[in-house]
Amino acid sequence: MALKRKPDPVDVVIIGAGATGATAAKVLTERGMHVVGLERGPWRKRESFGGDELANVNRYNLWPDPILNPRTLRGSADEEAKINLFCPVPQMVGGGTVHWQGWLPRFTESDFKLRSIVGEVAGTTLVDWPISYADLEPYYTEVEWAFGVSGAGGVNKFEGFRSKEYPCPPLPSTRYAQKFHEGCRKLGYNSFPTPMAALSRPYNGRPVTVQSAFAQQHGDPTGTRSSALSVFVPDALRTGRYDLRPDCYVHEITVDGRGRCKSAVYQDADGDFIEQEADIFILSCGAIESARLLLLSRSGRFPNGLANGSDLVGRNATFHEFSAAVGVFEDPIYAWAGGGYVAASSYQFYEHDEKRGFAGGCHVACAGVGIPLPINWSLPGRPAWGPQAKQIDRDFFNHSFAIAMVVHDMPQHENRVELDDKVKDAWGLPVARITNKIHENDLKMGRWIIDHNAEILDAAGAKKVYRVYIDRITGNCSHQHGTTRMGNDPKSSVLNKWCQAHEVDNLFVVDGGPFPTATGANPTLTMMANAWRVAAYIGDHHSADRKPQ
Amino acid sequence: MTDPQAGAGAAGTFFDAHQRATIEAAMARIIPTDDQPGAREAGTIEFLDRYLSGLDFIYAKPDGSGFEKLEGKRAEAWKQRIEIISAKYVEGTKELDRRSQSQFSAEFVRLTTEQQDRLLAEMERPALQVEGAMETAKAVAGLAAVEPALQQTNAEIDLDFFPLLALHTRQGFYADPIYGGNRDRVGWKLIGFEGPESLAETHAGRFTTLPFFAEQQIDWEEEKNRGTEA
Numbered sequence: 001m002a003l004k005r006k007p008d009p010v011d012v013v014i015i016g017a018g019a020t021g022a023t024a025a026k027v028l029t030e031r032g033m034h035v036v037g038l039e040r041g042p043w044r045k046r047e048s049f050g051g052d053e054l055a056n057v058n059r060y061n062l063w064p065d066p067i068l069n070p071r072t073l074r075g076s077a078d079e080e081a082k083i084n085l086f087c088p089v090p091q092m093v094g095g096g097t098v099h100w101q102g103w104l105p106r107f108t109e110s111d112f113k114l115r116s117i118v119g120e121v122a123g124t125t126l127v128d129w130p131i132s133y134a135d136l137e138p139y140y141t142e143v144e145w146a147f148g149v150s151g152a153g154g155v156n157k158f159e160g161f162r163s164k165e166y167p168c169p170p171l172p173s174t175r176y177a178q179k180f181h182e183g184c185r186k187l188g189y190n191s192f193p194t195p196m197a198a199l200s201r202p203y204n205g206r207p208v209t210v211q212s213a214f215a216q217q218h219g220d221p222t223g224t225r226s227s228a229l230s231v232f233v234p235d236a237l238r239t240g241r242y243d244l245r246p247d248c249y250v251h252e253i254t255v256d257g258r259g260r261c262k263s264a265v266y267q268d269a270d271g272d273f274i275e276q277e278a279d280i281f282i283l284s285c286g287a288i289e290s291a292r293l294l295l296l297s298r299s300g301r302f303p304n305g306l307a308n309g310s311d312l313v314g315r316n317a318t319f320h321e322f323s324a325a326v327g328v329f330e331d332p333i334y335a336w337a338g339g340g341y342v343a344a345s346s347y348q349f350y351e352h353d354e355k356r357g358f359a360g361g362c363h364v365a366c367a368g369v370g371i372p373l374p375i376n377w378s379l380p381g382r383p384a385w386g387p388q389a390k391q392i393d394r395d396f397f398n399h400s401f402a403i404a405m406v407v408h409d410m411p412q413h414e415n416r417v418e419l420d421d422k423v424k425d426a427w428g429l430p431v432a433r434i435t436n437k438i439h440e441n442d443l444k445m446g447r448w449i450i451d452h453n454a455e456i457l458d459a460a461g462a463k464k465v466y467r468v469y470i471d472r473i474t475g476n477c478s479h480q481h482g483t484t485r486m487g488n489d490p491k492s493s494v495l496n497k498w499c500q501a502h503e504v505d506n507l508f509v510v511d512g513g514p515f516p517t518a519t520g521a522n523p524t525l526t527m528m529a530n531a532w533r534v535a536a537y538i539g540d541h542h543s544a545d546r547k548p549q
Numbered sequence: 550m551t552d553p554q555a556g557a558g559a560a561g562t563f564f565d566a567h568q569r570a571t572i573e574a575a576m577a578r579i580i581p582t583d584d585q586p587g588a589r590e591a592g593t594i595e596f597l598d599r600y601l602s603g604l605d606f607i608y609a610k611p612d613g614s615g616f617e618k619l620e621g622k623r624a625e626a627w628k629q630r631i632e633i634i635s636a637k638y639v640e641g642t643k644e645l646d647r648r649s650q651s652q653f654s655a656e657f658v659r660l661t662t663e664q665q666d667r668l669l670a671e672m673e674r675p676a677l678q679v680e681g682a683m684e685t686a687k688a689v690a691g692l693a694a695v696e697p698a699l700q701q702t703n704a705e706i707d708l709d710f711f712p713l714l715a716l717h718t719r720q721g722f723y724a725d726p727i728y729g730g731n732r733d734r735v736g737w738k739l740i741g742f743e744g745p746e747s748l749a750e751t752h753a754g755r756f757t758t759l760p761f762f763a764e765q766q767i768d769w770e771e772e773k774n775r776g777t778e779a
Contacts, residue, residue: 050611054724058705061608062759066704067626080776085704089628155773173763181767185775193769209760215746221611222754336742337761344767374723374742384673384715385579386666390587390739397740426622 004268009277010034012060012538013264014284015250015293015411018095019524020531022142022228025236025244027535035153035236036243036276039091040285043086043246046230049098049219053373056218062099063217064089066493068426071288071435073475078413081433083423085141087319087475089286093246095250096230096478097524101341102197102226102456103215104149104525105363106140109160110351111519118352118359121441125316126359127516130497132487132531133160139529140538144195146235146484147528148203151195158190159349168200171209172410175333175517176401177344180366183460194365195525197226206230215339216372232248248274253507255283255298258399261507262304267427280506280538283484284531287513288319290299291483292432307501312494313484314417317434318518320406320479323446323470326369326380326455327462328400335377335401340368346456349449350520358444360408362520364453369402380466392486406477407446407470408520410439417483446470479523484513499534506542510534563601563635567658568642569594572660572714575645578665579718586735593721596730600717601635604628609727613748633706640708645672672711709762 014021014026025035038392048281055061064268076308089096110117112129120126141164143149151166153159173181177193184191198209223230236242247269254275256262261281267281273391283290291314295305312428325484345365352360377397383389420433452469457465487493491501499514501507510531512523519526580588589593591651601607604627608617619627647656648668653737657665687713708716721730723737725748737744743755 006619047752048611050609050613050748051756052609052725052748054728055608056718058720059607063621067706068628070621075599081702151776152769152773153674155769170767170769171767172759173767178763178767181772185772190775191772193767209757211758211778212751212754212759221752332741332760334761337758339758342762356585368593373594374721374736374740374744385669385718386711387581387583390583394585397742419709426626457775538730 003436004272004274007036007274007276008426009279010276011040012036012280012393013276014282015264015296017093017233017244017246018284018286019097019227019228020527021282022094022232022236023311023528024282024510024535025242026146028230029236029239029241031539032241034241034243037245037246038264038276038280039093039244039246039248040249040388041090041246043093043244044098044219045486046219046221046223049221050492051212051214051218052219053219053375056214057371057373057376058098060093061500062219063333064088064091069431070423070425071431072420072423074415074433074435077435080129084434086434086474087288087478087480089478089480093233093244095228095536097197098219098229099217100227100524101339102199102524103341103343103365103522103523104151104195104197105156105345105425105522106159107133107345107519108158108347108525110349111517111521114352114360114517117448118354121359121410123412123439124441126411127487127492129516130486130493132449136533137161137163138530139532140182140525141530142532143525147197147231148199148206149525150193150198150200152193152308156190156345156347157190158350164479166195168203169544171196171200171305171338171342173344174210176335176336176366176368177342178331179294179329179401179460180403180456182342183458184348185458186459189348189456189458190345190399191344191346194345196342199224199226201434203364211338211342211371213336213339213373217343218339221463229422234248244388250293251427251429253293254547255299255301255306255504257503258300258477261504280508280542281295283507283509284391284512286511287480287483288417288432288434290509290511290513291317292419296429297421302503307503307507309315310491310494311504312492315413315415316411316482316516317354317415317417317436317480318409318411318476318482318515319436319473319475320518320523321406321410321446322406322477323468323475324369324402325450325457326402326466326468328396328459328464329462330380330399333401334398335368335372340372343367349452356448358441358448360441360445360520362405362408362449363522364403364449365444367402367404369400372401373421373522380468394419397507403456405446405449406441406479406520406522407449407452409473409518411439411482411517412437412439422545434475438470438474443470443472467495479512479518481515481518482514485516486514498537499530508534508538561602561605562598564638568639569598570658571642571656572597572638574665575669575714576721577716578662578669579715580722581662585739588722589736590719590732591730592732593718594731596721596724596728597717598727601638603629603631606728609725609748612750612752613727614654618779630706637710641714642661644710648672669711718747
């Protein structure tokens with residue numbers, strides 16, 4: 001190992017360069033701060049992406065390789081954990097936004113006060129957020145306009161106050177969106193164009209998004225979709241103040257004698273260990289990996305992990321389970337058009353309604369069945385082989401779509417992320433061990449929503465409808481939240497409302513970790529809006545006020 | 550090849566002649582030929598033989614100009630994965646012949662298609678019952694027992710021989726032709742997928758699905774002004 005010079009201290013170290021790390025980097029560097037970005041994965045350029053279903057969906061081209069980056073899973077503390085690729089997110093510059101199609105709905109006002117609305121839900125740690133929709137609204141607008149989102153304000157009847165229309169009108173209608181809209185209309189349900197991380201018109205010097213079939217779970221070779229890689233990383237780099245270092249895997253955050261964060265110790269691509277000092281440390285590794293890094297960062301001052309005197313780091317972990325009702329139609333749907341996720345949505349089942357028999361609700365939207373491309377498309381109950389399997393492919397590949405949901409997974413104290421005591425990753429560090437038991441409320445919600453999604457398919461004229469119910473949280477959706485809750489009380493939360501650790505004042509977490517509840521909507525827009533809010537706060541106050549003397 | 554588990558195939562291949570004939574026959578039952586091409590015509594055996602041959606055919610270059618050279622930890626992980634999967638094929642081929650000999654006193658390749666189907670169905674059953682990965686697979690997707698992908702991929706190395714065979718047959722039938730299967734795009738033609746002419750088309754941004762969008766746009770303004778049930 002070559003001896004490398006210790007780099008100069010900087011204002012801020014941001015660990016992770018995905019959706020939220022790139023947002024924070026953009027906001028802070030544009031406010032004049034010097035930021036080092038440490039990203040464990042590679043910095044892939046758009047030229048390295050392509051229309052290759054096999055490589056991207058099936059061969060871990062973008063997904064983490066489970067041999068290198070395993071996780072373990074168990075249903076409760078008395079079970080033995082087994083290796084499981086639970087809730088993976090691409091680990092690279094741009095993170096999950098590299099391979100997503102980017103459904104970017106806003107949360108509603110009730111999401112921030114669900115505990116007050118529904119009361120106690122037995123077995124859960126349901127709480128209100130320490131911030132409101134109004135606190136976040138300006139930042140929703142900032143992200144929608146800076147990032148480039150296509151949508152139509154005011155069509156979603158359940159949406160909260162909006163200070164500004166979307167910057168781009170909705171994308172062209174797909175056949176599956178049209179069917180969904182038709183089904184909703186017949187039943188008297190409101191629907192709206194799913195707000196998406198794509199451009200329906202030239203915007204900010206960027207061209208209209210190319211509508212390939214290889215989109216969801218594929219990187220974008222044209223760079224025309226809106227992603228952290230294509231928008232916020234370049235924005236931050238343009239300031240000249242974002243020193244982004246890929247293939248740099250942070251093993252530990254050290255603390256000084258006063259218990260403040262001192263440095264991030266990382267291993268670079270050559271295998272050398274480097275120590276980077278900074279005034280402020282921001283974690284944006286995703287809720288699982290940020291919790292893991294805090295737990296890995298043990299010291300005399302924090303023997304159970306950084307900022308974890310409360311034993312709350314890693315707890316209340318929530319994950320959206322993705323499920324769907326699937327319909328088969330007489331006329332062609334071509335669900336691969338646009339990649340399967342140029343969608344329409346409804347919040348008809350989003351707001352809490354006690355008559356339904358469960359707390360909360362969720363966003364539903366139409367999509368292809370799974371990844372609706374030749375290898376990975378399927379129908380529920382399709383045999384794995386033989387003449388019948390072939391016949392199903394031939395008859396229904398072009399004639400099917402799904403109405404999907406992400407379950408609003410209830411937070412529970414025992415559902416948590418810890419360090420595994422046996423399994424290590426390819427770098428020799430203990431992997432994240434997930435303990436997760438599904439709550440009855442999730443099961444009830446899943447059943448009710450899927451039944452109602454099936455009715456929409458019926459109303460849209462489906463010949464046959466399949467219902468795929470949730471029976472546990474398998475981590476089949478990359479959304480992860482709650483492991484470093486924000487709240488006003490240090491006894492029941494890890495972070496304050498500025499996502500600053502109660503126990504360490506120069507430590508912030510800006511991914512889904514701070515979310516006290518999972519909500520029923522795709523979370524990334526809100527994560528980015530929250531990261532913007534926190535970064536603006538740091539830019540406005542923290543650097544001047546709180547610098548070590 | 551120095552691996553004693555490996556077949557005796559030529560460079561860029563893995564199977565010896567008998568293994569290749571056996572797996573090809575089994576694949577022809579996974580996606581049978583009817584009035585339209587099946588696994589045999591698509592060349593799925595070619596696809597699999599290349600895949601198991603080493604690290605030279607894991608990822609096509611996105612512009613279709615060849616294959617990526619894997620390095621570092623990524624290469625190590627793939628080497629490990631291919632070794633695990635190859636061993637399952639070597640053992641699985643033997644198992645097919647063992648069962649075939651004991652029930653029909655002939656090698657698998659010599660059986661009638663009905664006999665082959667019976668043996669494959671037997672091979673499938675235990676996999677469906679005990680395989681943890683398959684259980685997860687079904688729970689994740691509630692869909693095809695082979696490869697769930699409602700939102701994420703599963704761990705290939707956890708699969709038994711039969712689900713692997715079904716998975717790889719499907720991949721070889723439907724993957725981009727650059728991987729050696731889906732010859733003349735017969736898989737795509739069968740199901741009506743109007744995919745790109747080549748990887749280069751997608752890479753250059755010339756491949757568009759807009760002709761397969763709706764003919765009429767949804768009137769969202771009208772939706773805005775409409776009352777709802779709630």
